[in-house]
Amino acid sequence: MVAADLGGTSELVRNGETGCLFPAGDAAAAGRALAWSLDHPADAEAQAAGGAQIVRDEFDRRRVVDQTLRFYEDAAEADARRSGRASGRIFHYGLRGALRGRAQGAIRNRTVAFKIARRLAHAPSMALQLAAQATRRIGVAPRIGRLEHHAAKPLDIPKSYRVAPATLDRPPVISIVTPSLDQGRFLARTLASVLDQRYPALEYVVQDGGSSDETLDVLAAHANRLHHVESGPDGGQASGLNLGFAHTRGDIMAWLNADDVLLPGSLDYVARYYAASPDVDVVYGHRILIDPDDREIGRWILPKHDAEMLRWADFVPQETLFWRRRAWDKVGAQLDPSFRFALDWDLLLRFTRADLRIVRLPRFLGGFRVHPDQKTAAWSDLGAAEMDRLRLRELGFVPQPHEVHRRLWRYYLRHLRLHASFRLGLARF
Numbered sequence: 205m206v207a208a209d210l211g212g213t214s215e216l217v218r219n220g221e222t223g224c225l226f227p228a229g230d231a232a233a234a235g236r237a238l239a240w241s242l243d244h245p246a247d248a249e250a251q252a253a254g255g256a257q258i259v260r261d262e263f264d265r266r267r268v269v270d271q272t273l274r275f276y277e278d279a280a281e282a283d284a285r286r287s288g289r290a291s292g293r294i295f296h297y298g299l300r301g302a303l304r305g306r307a308q309g310a311i312r313n314r315t316v317a318f319k320i321a322r323r324l325a326h327a328p329s330m331a332l333q334l335a336a337q338a339t340r341r342i343g344v345a346p347r348i349g350r351l352e353h354h355a356a357k358p359l360d361i362p363k364s365y366r367v368a369p370a371t372l373d374r375p376p377v378i379s380i381v382t383p384s385l386d387q388g389r390f391l392a393r394t395l396a397s398v399l400d401q402r403y404p405a406l407e408y409v410v411q412d413g414g415s416s417d418e419t420l421d422v423l424a425a426h427a428n429r430l431h432h433v434e435s436g437p438d439g440g441q442a443s444g445l446n447l448g449f450a451h452t453r454g455d456i457m458a459w460l461n462a463d464d465v466l467l468p469g470s471l472d473y474v475a476r477y478y479a480a481s482p483d484v485d486v487v488y489g490h491r492i493l494i495d496p497d498d499r500e501i502g503r504w505i506l507p508k509h510d511a512e513m514l515r516w517a518d519f520v521p522q523e524t525l526f527w528r529r530r531a532w533d534k535v536g537a538q539l540d541p542s543f544r545f546a547l548d549w550d551l552l553l554r555f556t557r558a559d560l561r562i563v564r565l566p567r568f569l570g571g572f573r574v575h576p577d578q579k580t581a582a583w584s585d586l587g588a589a590e591m592d593r594l595r596l597r598e599l600g601f602v603p604q605p606h607e608v609h610r611r612l613w614r615y616y617l618r619h620l621r622l623h624a625s626f627r628l629g630l631a632r633f
Contacts, residue, residue: 224240347502347503347504347505347619347623348504348505348506348519348616348619348623349519350502351493351501351502351572351574352493352501352502352574353493353501353502353503354501354502355501356495356497356499356500356501357499357500357501358499358500359492359494359498359499359500359571360500361467361468361568362632364469365467365468365469365568366468366469367469368402368469368472369472369476371404372472372475372476372479375403375404375405375475376405376454376455376456376475376478376479377405377406377407377453377454377455377456378403378405378406378407378454378455378456378457378458378471378474378475378526379407379409379431379449379452379453379454379456379457379458379529380398380406380407380408380409380457380458380459380460381409381410381411381445381448381449381452381458381459381460382394382395382398382408382409382410382411382448382459382460382461382462383411383412383413383438383441383444383445383448383459383461383462384410384411384412384413384415384419384462385412385413385414385415385419385462386415386416386417386419387415387417387419387461387462387463388415388417388418388419388421388422389417389418390462390463390496390573390575391419391422391423391462391463392422392425392426393465393498394460394461394462394463394464394465395408395410395422395426395430397460397465397466397467397571398460398466398471399426399429400468401466401468401469401470401471401472403471403472403475405454405475406431406471407431407432407451407452407453407454408429408430408431409430409431409432409433409448409449409451409452410423410430410432410433410434410448411434411438411444411445411447411448412433412434412435412436412438412444413435413436413437413438413440413441413444414435414436414437414438415435419435419462420435423435431451431452432448432451434447434448439541440541440544441544441547442539442540442541442542442543442544442547443541445459445539445547446538446539446541449532449537449538454529455528455529455530456474456475456478456526456527456528456529457526457527457528457529457532458525458526458527459522460523460570461522461523463573463575464523464570464571464572464573465494465498465523465570465571465573466523466569466570466571467492467568467569467570467571470489470524470567470569470570473565473567473569474487474526474565474569477565478526478528481563483561484561484562484563485527485528485530485531485555485560485561485562486525486526486527486528486531486552486555486560486561486562486563487525487526487527487562487563487564487565488506488509488520488521488524488525488526488562488563488564488565488569489506489521489524489564489565489566489567489568489569489570490503490504490505490506490521490524490566490567490568490569490633491503491504491506491521491523491524491568491569491570491571491572492568492570492571492572493571493572493574494571494572494573494574495573495574495575496573496575498571501574503568503626504519504521505619505622505623505626505633506519506520506521506564506619506622507564507615507618507619507622508564508618509562509563509564510615511556511562513611513612513615514549514552514553514556515553515556515595515598515599516595516599516603516608516611516612517608517612518546518548518549518552518591520548520549520552521569521570521572522548523569523570523571523572524565524568524569524570525548525552527555531555531558531560534558534560535551535554535555535557535558535560536554539551543590544586544590545586545587545590545591546587546590546591546593546594549591549594550594553594553597553598566633567633568633
């Protein structure tokens with residue numbers, strides 16, 4: 205094989221081993237290389253055979269498919285880093301998917317060793333699937349991330365939640381803000397879930413965005429028990445919450461959406477935990493899912509807090525989240541108004557970046573209401589874009605859904621074990 209040392213050819217032809225290279229544009233050198241090949245036919249044939257083997261190795265079907273897929277994966281990742289666009293809207297991802305689909309047919313023709321390697325690469329996902337199948341057989345399936353687990357039934361709250369413990373000598377002030385906009389049909393129950401706990405050091409603020417339903421009548425009926433009430437355009441939920449928190453001074457802070465509820469005894473439980481744990485900055489608990497009529501439709505039972513997991517996904521129930529004011533001040537004392545959906549995840553990630561200690565408490569603290577008009581259901585496209593934006597910021601790229609699940613499989617397995625223990629009566633919260 206005789207070739208100029210130009211472009212990809214020079215990567216395949218090794219001078220003196222698999223052929224003769226000559227400088228591009230040098231006619232005299234090209235002539236000498238050709239003459240040598242003609243004068244040494246046996247050596248030239250041996251070199252050609254070696255070159256052919258290199259070509260077969262370099263352009264092997266498996267190798268080309270893998271290299272092509274990696275190229276488009278790298279291109280898609282670079283595009284995501286540069287633009288910050290949601291992964292589903294990046295052209296390269298669609299092209300990568302098409303290439304991967306065409307490559308699946310070739311997998312059947314690959315060696316047994318290759319198939320075993322693929323199995324091992326997907327072992328985390330397979331382990332999760334096997335665990336999920338096993339738990340389904342005994343009626344205990346994964347629940348985390350889902351908003352409806354079973355048919356509605358009466359809400360079952362442990363009697364111990366309603367027993368009022370002895371009051372702390374110096375109960376810390378707890379400041380709660382409820383942002384509201386046209387949620388009047390649920391607001392009275394939300395307010396009652398907080399006020400009826402009769403916590404002695406409560407600052408409860410309602411920041412309404414200018415509702416046109418029965419919200420103002422509900423607020424008027426509770427005005428004498430609220431620390432501050434304001435109604436008018438506020439620039440969105442994050443801006444409204446920032447306005448509400450500006451009227452508070454409590455050492456412990458939280459917000460409760462106008463369609464969610466706190467469970468009985470939650471305020472006292474959180475206050476006592478903070479009093480006994482001065483090194484803890486942020487806490488949250490398990491979640492009960494409720495329907496529009498306050499009936500239970502599911503529960504989220506969460507493993508211990510995992511800071512690495514939080515970079516990939518947010519399973520922290522916002523209605524159970526409480527933090528110290530010192531943590532709030534350390535991360536800028538405001539929610540980011542550029543977020544309309546993932547503002548709680550952004551706050552948690554900022555807490556994590558500030559090296560604040562976050563703890564999941566072993567108790568159900570709040571009820572998340574599932575109904576057709578809730579923001580979580582109506583803003584799915586916006587939510588996906590904002591979650592991709594946060595993953596890009598924290599991870600440096602926008603992962604595909606299957607990549608997120610593969611990263612979280614250990615967390616899911618811990619959830620499965622804890623949820624199964626609860627369902628079987630081995631764990632109580």
